[in-house]
Amino acid sequence: MTPALEIVGLSKTFGEKTAVDHVDLTVPQGSFYGLVGQNGAGKTTTLSMAVGLLRPDAGSARIFGADVWSAPSRALSLVGVLPDGMAMPERLTGREVLTYLGLLRGLPKEVVAERAEELLSVLELDAAERTLVIEYSTGMRKKIGLAVALLHAPRLLVLDEPFEAVDPVSAATIKTILRGFVAGGGSIVLSSHVMALVEQLCDHVGVIDAGRVAAAGTLEEVRGERSLEDTFVDLVGAPGAGAKALSWLSR
Amino acid sequence: MTASVTPSAATSLTTSLTMAGMKLAVLRNSMSGQKSGSIVIGGVLGLVLAGGTLFAAFRTGDLLAAAYAIWMLGWIFGPVFSGGGDETLRPEYFTLLGIPPRRLASGLLVGAFVGIAPVISLLALAGLAVFGVRQSPAAVVVALPAMLLQLAVFVLLSRVAVAVLGLALRSRVGAVGAGLVNGAILAALGQGWVFAVALGQAGGITPEASAALRYLPSGWGLAAVEAAVAGSWGRAALTLGALAVLVALLLAAWAALLTRRAGSARASARGRRPITASTASGAVVAKELRVWSRDLVRTHQLTFALAYGVFFAAAPLLLGVHGMLPWAGPIFVLMAAAMSANLYGADGTALWLTLVAPGAADVRGRQQAWLLVVGPVAVAVTLAFSAAVGGFEPAVLALTAALLGGGAGIVPLISVYALVPGTDPHRRGGNPLRVSEDDGAMTGLAYAVLALVALTGAPAALAAWLYGWAGVAVGVVTGALSFWGFGLLAQRRLHSHGPDLLQTMRTGKRPAAATGPGRWMSLDHLPKREQIITVICWSIGAVPLFPQGIVAGVLKAGGTENRSWFLALHLPDGLQWPTIAFMVLLGLGLYGLGLWIPYRRRT
Known part of the structure; x- marks a missing residue:
């Protein structure tokens, strides 16, 4: 079966710094894939290159077999993207953003209206009907971003830190939606540095450290008998024991 | 706790000195960067x-x-x-x-x-x-x-x-x-x-x-x-x-x-009209029109452009000269184009949405929206003021048409070719005018648009001057061509360089120009000292070459009495021609040096 996302040898260098160094990852269809790594490990850079938002120095990315860089139209119609910290059309309301994007994606007007209505109510954004996106809280921005990613009914979701700054109630809503998406045959890649969250949601894990894949496979393969957090700390070699307490903070 | 800290003169002084130190540090850092x-x-x-x-x-x-x-x-x-x-x-x-x-x-x-x-x-x-x-x-x-x-x-x-x-x-x-x-x-x-x-x-x-x-x-x-x-x-x-x-x-x-001072410029809270468009480019137009009407910074820019055009053209009324009044329309169009020079930069990283929907004609939608915002006002001002002074002039009408098309073409084109990364709207500070970290480049871009859009009006102006009313037809045709052609170029650039533009926007830095073999080194890569010398050469080379050299020569040949600030004309007669020649050579030398430094460093 064609993988939902296949990344082969992706590399990216910014000036002197190699951000991503020949990353290979395969996301099987129907999997819930968690990409973990420290801040600055290269998660966002890898995912940006995988969905056509950043030009790689080398390597390729295929979404259901369609190359993101040589056949972008087909590849991009199959994927929904939630980038971290990117701007939106800030002076539109949530409904207007969805309408604009649905039409941009070439969906019929009625379908767009129907889906926008449903997404806004499921994600509890319909109360802020007259609020512009620029006035949204960080959590609301994540939710409208998720709605944008889901709008055209993609078969793969690529989500960069979808739970960052989201309140627990909204997080539960989002988890339900994402689990439903996978249960319905969709595939998800999400990046996070919260190990508990990845253990709770994902069936596959990739560990990225300093721009390279340190480990990848099913959750069981990667963590073995231990917790993901212990495995992760071992893999990236951050000695937790070496961390010193700040003496001047205690009385 | 009632421990009271009296803000003494000493703390005040420390605050001030710290801030001066911070400022110096930032200035020092920016002197080595692109700014x-x-x-x-x-x-x-x-x-x-x-x-x-x-x-x-x-x-x-x-x-x-x-x-x-x-x-x-x-x-x-x-x-x-x-x-x-x-x-x-x-x-x-x-x-x-x-x-x-x-x-x-x-x-x-x-x-x-x-x-x-x-x-x-x-x-x-x-x-x-x-x-x-x-x-x-x-x-x-x-x-x-x-x-x-x-x-x-x-x-x-x-x-x-x-x-x-x-x-x-x-x-x-x-x-x-x-x-x-x-x-x-x-x-x-x-x-x-x-x-x-x-x-x-x-x-x-x-x-x-x-x-x-x-x-x-x-x-x-x-x-x-x-x-x-x-x-x-x-x-x-x-x-x-x-x-x-x-x-x-x-x-x-x-x-x-x-x-x-707190928070960014509030969006206006008028009633929200639902988007009625049903096509992709219609959606872009709808989005852009909403941005134009809701972003108060853009409201300010448009009002400024209009006020500038009207007052500039109306000023000669003080002398009883009416002829300039209808020019308010074309001047408004020029100013409006200059004010919206950084069209894509102003939206920041929202460009990613355009990249994930590659089929959509984003540039065309933005062009139409720009025309819809600027066009009706420009035409109304031109026609009304022409009628007010009792005569329609071919040149005014020709230029209004040509500049409208030119503006709608040049604005998106230059904003994808010379993008100045803007600060994402939701990350801007308390100063709503601050839309980019590189304000010098923003100002330069505005002047570039002003000049380029004015150039698109040149054929129409020339035709109107030579052939009268035929110029209006030329203006309409060149306007339409500019809209179509420059828009097409912008669209192609957006397709081929979209991810690079997004990266520019994300990092706030223009990407390093490809320095392949035989290419000249771009200014940003020169050592700082050579960078400064190059810029100074380019900035002041014109002064000796044109006014002090060529213009002074022309004036001397014409036997003028007006010596103004032309150095050569103030000198004894025997030294005048040598000075003029020296000035021309100096200017050419400065430009030559400005070219030679980056050429020498080519890889």
């Missing part, structure tokens, strides 16, 4: 202006007073067009420190004095000392404090103006009002000759005008020096005291405004 180019260009231009002011100090007090009035207007209005002025140290950085507003304002003020612009202004203000000492050496006692106080007034007026405008841009009425006032004043400056002629008709600078120049806050320092020269030391001291009081008042006003 260094615009800093050097700005510095060279400033030095030329300061030189002109010092020259005025050797002439009359009226001239000097007028020069300082222009410096003051520059300080007040400069920030409006260059991205909100100097924001190296933002009040927001210090909110969590709990510094009292007055102390924060004094600290920021001290920080504000560290920079290129204040130093150059101080140089221009040295004209006060020159002017005083020329007439009475003792006046220097008054001139020195007057220079410093006057500089403080300039810097503070600038800060207060930006803060007031920031408040105004929180409401639609404020945005429109500020746009009208700014447009009117800038147009008046641009049409300075009208007032000069009007004054000339009144027989030179009237005593009233001469007094008015000294009543302006920019003239107080000069008034003090003049009093000292006249020997009335009491009046000099009083005027200096008044300057000091003005500084204190402005500082207090700024401190008060700082506490009110």
